[in-house]
Amino acid sequence: MDFAKKLTDYENVTTKSGVRILETKKDVDENDEKAKLENLLLEQANKAASDLFLGSGSRLFSTIKTLSEDSVVRDKDHLIDAKLYPTKLLPPSSIIEAGSLVVIFESFDSLNFVYATPGEVFHNKNGHFHHDDFIGKPYGCKIRSRNNRGFGFLYLLRPTPELWARSLNHRTQIVHELDSAIVIFNLNIRPNMVVCESGTGSGAMSHCIMRAIAPHGKLHTYEFNQMRAHTAKEEFKRNGVDHLVDVHWRDVCGKPSAESTSNDGRETKEGESLTFGSGGFDIGPAAADAIFLDLPEPWLAIPHAAHTIKPNGGLCSYSPCMEQTQRTCQAMRDYGFHSLKTIEVRLREHYVDEVELEKVPTFKLPRDMNVNNYVPGQSVSPVPSNNGESGPEAKDMEVDTNKKEEETKDSKEVKEPVSKKRMLGCRPFSNMRGHTAFLTFAKAGNKSYPDPLKE
Numbered sequence: 001m002d003f004a005k006k007l008t009d010y011e012n013v014t015t016k017s018g019v020r021i022l023e024t025k026k027d028v029d030e031n032d033e034k035a036k037l038e039n040l041l042l043e044q045a046n047k048a049a050s051d052l053f054l055g056s057g058s059r060l061f062s063t064i065k066t067l068s069e070d071s072v073v074r075d076k077d078h079l080i081d082a083k084l085y086p087t088k089l090l091p092p093s094s095i096i097e098a099g100s101l102v103v104i105f106e107s108f109d110s111l112n113f114v115y116a117t118p119g120e121v122f123h124n125k126n127g128h129f130h131h132d133d134f135i136g137k138p139y140g141c142k143i144r145s146r147n148n149r150g151f152g153f154l155y156l157l158r159p160t161p162e163l164w165a166r167s168l169n170h171r172t173q174i175v176h177e178l179d180s181a182i183v184i185f186n187l188n189i190r191p192n193m194v195v196c197e198s199g200t201g202s203g204a205m206s207h208c209i210m211r212a213i214a215p216h217g218k219l220h221t222y223e224f225n226q227m228r229a230h231t232a233k234e235e236f237k238r239n240g241v242d243h244l245v246d247v248h249w250r251d252v253c254g255k256p257s258a259e260s261t262s263n264d265g266r267e268t269k270e271g272e273s274l275t276f277g278s279g280g281f282d283i284g285p286a287a288a289d290a291i292f293l294d295l296p297e298p299w300l301a302i303p304h305a306a307h308t309i310k311p312n313g314g315l316c317s318y319s320p321c322m323e324q325t326q327r328t329c330q331a332m333r334d335y336g337f338h339s340l341k342t343i344e345v346r347l348r349e350h351y352v353d354e355v356e357l358e359k360v361p362t363f364k365l366p367r368d369m370n371v372n373n374y375v376p377g378q379s380v381s382p383v384p385s386n387n388g389e390s391g392p393e394a395k396d397m398e399v400d401t402n403k404k405e406e407e408t409k410d411s412k413e414v415k416e417p418v419s420k421k422r423m424l425g426c427r428p429f430s431n432m433r434g435h436t437a438f439l440t441f442a443k444a445g446n447k448s449y450p451d452p453l454k455e
């Protein structure tokens with residue numbers, strides 16, 4: 001995924017002031033577009049850095065001395081200030097390469113994904129789509145099926161955490177984009193933070209957190225189901241985000257002696273990358289800037305969270321039921337968390353499309369006193385006077401009625417033909433997505449809590 005593009009660290013050449021200098025490559029292959037682009041980017045970064053930090057015609061060149069063994073005098077244009085550009089972040093590639101993750105847009109409500117692999121074919125009801133046709137094409141393009149006379153088509157989209165959540169293989173219930181956005185916002189998760197999450201489940205929320213903490217943050221994600229922990233680890237690697245995450249196969253609610261019953265029958269084999277642990281988050285005291293819990297019994301993880309979170313760090317628990325939320329709130333209070341708030345987020349989507357409306361009448365409306373405008377088809381009779389004769393009111397009414405007829409005639413003459421007008425309309429969808437979960441947010445207090453396992 002784009003946000004996770006591995007940052008390229010150059011062999012650094014350090015100056016006395018601790019500034020690192022990066023060099024553009026000299027012998028770039030003319031056909032190597034990527035290397036040419038890297039060089040161009042670096043040149044521009046160097047230029048910007050020297051303009052900003054050194055000023056034009058700067059003396060800096062003479063003040064920077066490299067500490068590397070093979071101290072080289074460099075041209076001023078090839079200097080970069082590492083404080084500004086500590087690492088080089090390449091712009092995202094817009095071209096699909098072999099191995100790239102591609103989100104496949106089949107229709108408005110149907111998304112899928114593939115890792116572009118030469119020789120493989122993606123099948124759906126619209127036809128057969130060859131991965132070879134994807135490779136070398138830009139993201140966002142439309143691909144036609146090789147069968148069905150090319151009538152079938154799909155769009156190839158660049159993956160984002162939101163599109164990934166809509167296309168991934170669900171191994172569990174997942175946190176959808178509306179809730180994940182609110183969680184990231186309320187926990188104030190920012191670049192380079194350390195965040196803990198449990199359980200990992202299908203890894204949907206993990207990708208959202210990783211985007212927010214990139215480029216140098218770390219997500220510690222805890223899952224006690226061995227198969228899910230392993231699958232998530234492999235998936236993170238394949239999606240190129242593994243440098244932002246550590247997957248822990250661990251029960252975050254349990255005691256160290258607790259046995260996992262959910263390792264799906266798999267024993268930890270020698271050489272396996274994950275070993276089972278039990279009892280909370282294992283990254284040390286006051287180490288996490290934020291913690292996100294999506295667990296069936298989150299209240300059991302709160303004592304561990306209180307030990308692991310930094311003072312004033314943000315905690316969020318995502319629970320579908322109010323009873324879970326209530327127990328979690330109580331545990332949060334018991335462990336010094338404050339500023340508790342529970343919210344439920346509902347999405348109200350709208351269609352915005354063209355509608356055909358009758359034009360608003362601009363002609364004069366007829367005023368007919370004999371017709372009750374409020375009850376269609378009912379006439380108004382003149383009010384009789386007390387002695388049974390038609391009183392002055394009735395006479396007035398007659399005069400009025402005559403006037404009315406004239407007016408009606410006039411207005412009929414100016415009446416415009418009814419025409420329709422096309423315009424943009426906005427209507428809510430007839431049904432609204434239902435309840436997902438209650439999100440409880442809290443802030444950690446200043447008191448440090450001991451590791452519950454050692455109590």
Ligand SMILES: C[S@@+](CC[C@H](N)C(=O)[O-])C[C@H]1O[C@@H](n2cnc3c(N)ncnc32)[C@H](O)[C@@H]1O
Pocket residue numbers: 172173174175198199200201202203204205206222223224225228250251252253254294295296297
């Ligand atoms: C609803 S899923 C999490 C989904 C995830 N947030 C996502 O967006 O894909 C809950 C996960 O928590 C795991 N889990 C439940 N209890 C746990 C515990 N005590 N320690 C670690 N993981 C646990 C379950 O195995 C399950 O995979």
